[in-house]
Amino acid sequence: MSKDLLENEIVKLRIIELEYTYRNAFDTTDKVKLDQAKVDFEADVRRIYLEETRQYLPDHIEIYPSSELIKYNDDLPEDIRQSGYDGTAIYVSDPDNQINQVHIISQGSVGTEDWLDNFFNIFLGIDGKQLDATRVFVNKVNSKVPDNEDLLTFALGHSKAFNNNLMVQLTEGIFEAVYGVNGAQVGITQIIEMDQRLREHLENKFGANFSSVPINDLRRAIIEYYDNKGVTDNIIHRISEDDPLYGVSGIGNFVLFGFDEAMLIDTHPEVKGLRTIIDQFDEADVRKIQQFLRQYRDDYQLNGPEGFLKAMTGIDIELINQFIEAEGWKESVAIGWNNFDDLMTMINTVVEKIPSFLAIANVVVDNADTIIDGLLENGYIDQKTSEKLRTEIESIKLNLEKIETNIDHLENLGPNQEGIAIALMLDIYDNVMESWDSLNVIHEELADALDLIESGHKIEPILNQLAEETGVSYSGGDLHYGGSRSSDQEIKWNITSVVRLYQKGLAKLEEMEESIQKYGNQYEGEINEDFDLKNQALQRQIDYMEENPSLFQNDFSLYFANRNYAYGLGKLVKIDVQEEMPTPALPEHELITKELKAQTTVYRNYLTHVREKVEELFEEEYNVSQLFDFQMGG
Amino acid sequence: MKKMIAFIGLFYLLLGGCQMNQDVRPKDIDPEDLPDVPAFQDEATRAFLVSTEEVEPGFYLMESKVEGFQMLFPAGGVYLQDISSITNQGNVETFTFEDFNEEINVKVVGQIRYQQDQSYLADLNDMLVVVRGRTGFEGDFRRRETSDEIIFFGSEPRTFQEEGYISEAYAHVGYIESKEKDFLAIDYNFSILCFNDDEDVCSKEINAKQKQVEKMIDSITFIHQEEVDRDE
Numbered sequence: 129m130s131k132d133l134l135e136n137e138i139v140k141l142r143i144i145e146l147e148y149t150y151r152n153a154f155d156t157t158d159k160v161k162l163d164q165a166k167v168d169f170e171a172d173v174r175r176i177y178l179e180e181t182r183q184y185l186p187d188h189i190e191i192y193p194s195s196e197l198i199k200y201n202d203d204l205p206e207d208i209r210q211s212g213y214d215g216t217a218i219y220v221s222d223p224d225n226q227i228n229q230v231h232i233i234s235q236g237s238v239g240t241e242d243w244l245d246n247f248f249n250i251f252l253g254i255d256g257k258q259l260d261a262t263r264v265f266v267n268k269v270n271s272k273v274p275d276n277e278d279l280l281t282f283a284l285g286h287s288k289a290f291n292n293n294l295m296v297q298l299t300e301g302i303f304e305a306v307y308g309v310n311g312a313q314v315g316i317t318q319i320i321e322m323d324q325r326l327r328e329h330l331e332n333k334f335g336a337n338f339s340s341v342p343i344n345d346l347r348r349a350i351i352e353y354y355d356n357k358g359v360t361d362n363i364i365h366r367i368s369e370d371d372p373l374y375g376v377s378g379i380g381n382f383v384l385f386g387f388d389e390a391m392l393i394d395t396h397p398e399v400k401g402l403r404t405i406i407d408q409f410d411e412a413d414v415r416k417i418q419q420f421l422r423q424y425r426d427d428y429q430l431n432g433p434e435g436f437l438k439a440m441t442g443i444d445i446e447l448i449n450q451f452i453e454a455e456g457w458k459e460s461v462a463i464g465w466n467n468f469d470d471l472m473t474m475i476n477t478v479v480e481k482i483p484s485f486l487a488i489a490n491v492v493v494d495n496a497d498t499i500i501d502g503l504l505e506n507g508y509i510d511q512k513t514s515e516k517l518r519t520e521i522e523s524i525k526l527n528l529e530k531i532e533t534n535i536d537h538l539e540n541l542g543p544n545q546e547g548i549a550i551a552l553m554l555d556i557y558d559n560v561m562e563s564w565d566s567l568n569v570i571h572e573e574l575a576d577a578l579d580l581i582e583s584g585h586k587i588e589p590i591l592n593q594l595a596e597e598t599g600v601s602y603s604g605g606d607l608h609y610g611g612s613r614s615s616d617q618e619i620k621w622n623i624t625s626v627v628r629l630y631q632k633g634l635a636k637l638e639e640m641e642e643s644i645q646k647y648g649n650q651y652e653g654e655i656n657e658d659f660d661l662k663n664q665a666l667q668r669q670i671d672y673m674e675e676n677p678s679l680f681q682n683d684f685s686l687y688f689a690n691r692n693y694a695y696g697l698g699k700l701v702k703i704d705v706q707e708e709m710p711t712p713a714l715p716e717h718e719l720i721t722k723e724l725k726a727q728t729t730v731y732r733n734y735l736t737h738v739r740e741k742v743e744e745l746f747e748e749e750y751n752v753s754q755l756f757d758f759q760m761g762g
Numbered sequence: 763m764k765k766m767i768a769f770i771g772l773f774y775l776l777l778g779g780c781q782m783n784q785d786v787r788p789k790d791i792d793p794e795d796l797p798d799v800p801a802f803q804d805e806a807t808r809a810f811l812v813s814t815e816e817v818e819p820g821f822y823l824m825e826s827k828v829e830g831f832q833m834l835f836p837a838g839g840v841y842l843q844d845i846s847s848i849t850n851q852g853n854v855e856t857f858t859f860e861d862f863n864e865e866i867n868v869k870v871v872g873q874i875r876y877q878q879d880q881s882y883l884a885d886l887n888d889m890l891v892v893v894r895g896r897t898g899f900e901g902d903f904r905r906r907e908t909s910d911e912i913i914f915f916g917s918e919p920r921t922f923q924e925e926g927y928i929s930e931a932y933a934h935v936g937y938i939e940s941k942e943k944d945f946l947a948i949d950y951n952f953s954i955l956c957f958n959d960d961e962d963v964c965s966k967e968i969n970a971k972q973k974q975v976e977k978m979i980d981s982i983t984f985i986h987q988e989e990v991d992r993d994e
Contacts, residue, residue: 213881260880261882263895264891268885299896300895320844321844321846321847323898324896328953331927331955333927
């Protein structure tokens with residue numbers, strides 16, 4: 129494989145993280161703001177590269193955010209603008225060293241989702257949903273770069289983004305390498321849906337009824353197909369043992385491309401991850417749940433939880449709410465009358481669907497103990513919480529039993545017992561709603577555990593785990609060095625922050641010194657020079673008066689008149705101005721500027737002192753002086 | 763509550779309820795009263811069919827779940843739920859089906875993907891790249907334009923590296939961009955697969971299937987919201 133400039137894994141991880149933080153900054157149609165964000169991003173990329181490798185990236189770098197290539201269009205309606213791919217391409221060029229490559233960082237965070245979403249995702253897998261958008265972005269980057277001959281393209285991505293990048297790679301093999309961290313695995317059905325040639329290949333390999341082929345054979349055939357296609361050579365996947373996506377990847381419906389046990393890392397030693405819990409599920413049970421959910425996933429996508437409930441059980445919440453909210457029996461009757469057919473249809477549907485719903489609900493509830501035990505044992509919940517959870521599960525079990533009884537009654541009703549049917553229906557509705565409430569309570573009880581599980585998905589714990597031996601750590605995207613190790617308390621220096629402050633401080637100092645200089649110059653110009661000018665003008669006036677006394681006869685007439693001389697003015701023959709002008713001493717600006725300069729000196733000394741101290745602590749090991757000296761633009 | 767129910771019950775006893783005549787969709791009809799073909803007998807497939815009337819011999823009208831497009835659907839066709847999906851907040855629907863004739867051992871696998879309001883649809887040339895990626899199509903696209911669509915289409919024979927069950931195969935792929943609305947498009951791919959050892963049978967049957975596939979492709983049309991509203 130040709131040289132990957134970003135081959136240092138820590139650099140990759142930090143840049144993926146960095147790209148996330150620029151999400152809002154890049155999401156603008158204001159060209160000025162976007163350009164500034166690109167400049168800042170490039171500076172951060174260079175800084176990270178230097179912090180990690182002590183080397184410099186080539187001079188020629190271009191940054192292409194997706195908002196610029198795809199979404200950068202004022203005319204676009206907002207929902208369309210937001211529908212697309214999120215990511216950034218970093219193009220690097222150094223012809224002298226044969227470097228012409230672009231690194232595509234796809235954004236992939238799995239956002240906050242409700243428990244029902246999580247339920248679907250666990251059993252049916254998360255797919256990226258952005259294969260086409262990703263492909264289009266890569267295509268646009270390819271046209272946009274200054275030189276796309278012999279261009280190497282590298283794909284990086286976290287979570288769903290890995291899934292998207294991988295899909296593009298499998299279908300077209302256009303990436304030199306694909307790097308993923310805590311990525312969403314590719315699902316067997318996902319990839320068969322996506323790739324026509326693969327479908328044809330599998331039909332050829334297994335015959336017309338390939339859907340009945342055992343999962344393991346199918347998986348093996350798929351891996352073989354893409355291996356032979358030559359697109360799987362450089363897929364690298366870093367996984368935390370505590371990543372929930374890794375936890376569910378054993379359930380059997382996934383093809384693990386790029387999986388390497390050596391790339392597994394335990395980021396949260398205090399818990400044991402989810403894999404051991406989920407792997408304990410009965411495979412047959414899992415299949416049943418998957419099968420069931422697959423039927424209703426579209427309804428959930430289209431119509432949300434209520435659509436899902438209706439598709440699954442037949443219960444139409446809207447219709448029932450009309451009934452419940454009716455005031456007085458007259459209104460109920462009216463509603464019943466107006467919606468009679470709908471009500472009866474609903475009841476029939478419910479009778480039809482509830483049995484299979486109950487079957488699945490019971491499977492889930494039966495496995496609940498395994499989950500609770502597992503969460504307890506693996507350190508995610510404490511005894512108290514586990515008991516609360518079991519209470520809720522019991523309540524759900526009871527409600528399921530009641531539903532079963534009610535359904536039995538319903539099925540055995542004779543004709544013309546519609547009233548009773550409606551009553552039973554409302555009862556079933558209550559049972560279902562109570563169960564739904566229990567699920568909400570369960571979700572709340574699991575809040576802390578879920579936070580812990582979620583943090584297993586993040587990038588920062590991986591960075592810290594990888595760097596653990598070296599005393600280096602990461603927080604908030606910044607690099608930290610551990611302080612004196614002889615002390616009991618570990619003090620960490622945020623090197624990124626110190627360097628940033630130092631450089632900003634220097635820049636500030638320069639500004640200050642410039643200002644002081646300006647102040648001095650201005651003082652000279654406005655005050656001192658001006659004083660001289662006015663002084664000179666006055667002197668000239670005095671000279672003129674002394675040389676031409678007669679011209680000023682009239683000006684002094686009032687004076688003479690007051691002197692009681694004989695009227696008829698005498699002739700003014702001489703003016704002699706006593707030009708002593710005792711002005712108070714002007715403040716000497718030199719004193720002021722000297723004082724200001726003294727202050728900047730104190731500040732400069734302070735910055736230098738901090739730098740010296742940091743270098744004292746870390747120069748030997750980490751060569752920090754290089755970091756201090758680095759500035760964008762030389 | 764119970765008193766109310768009792769009253770209601772009384773009312774219905776007296777009035778017996780009435781049946782209104784409505785246009786009923788096949789999915790709400792008893793399967794026994796539906797044509798005895800896979801398209802209607804398979805529960806998941808039935809949900810897409812609009813009526814039991816044959817539009818053409820062997821073909822019925824189907825409508826996508828998000829009501830984005832309609833198409834002629836073969837009587838022997840069965841919806842493949844596992845490899846179909848609705849994503850992107852209901853703006854993208856992938857509809858995959860197969861029509862397998864066991865007697866002659868020939869199968870058609872079709873996939874139609876409806877997409878709306880996605881920013882990646884902006885540039886037609888990008889989308890042709892996308893279609894090539896998903897289908898592995900290596901041939902040239904031909905272009906056709908109507909009053910409301912621009913259509914790129916192509917077909918090519920398919921061969922396999924290993925010997926297997928298929929003796930002959932053909933693929934049809936294409937991309938349809940709507941002229942009536944921005945960011946609205948459909949891409950499709952069809953595979954005609956012959957599992958029959960007899961070469962002559964395969965040639966003949968694949969030819970026949972080409973016509974059917976072309977008929978289905980030609981019938982793919984966008985359903986625009988105004989039409990839907992009008993019908994309701």
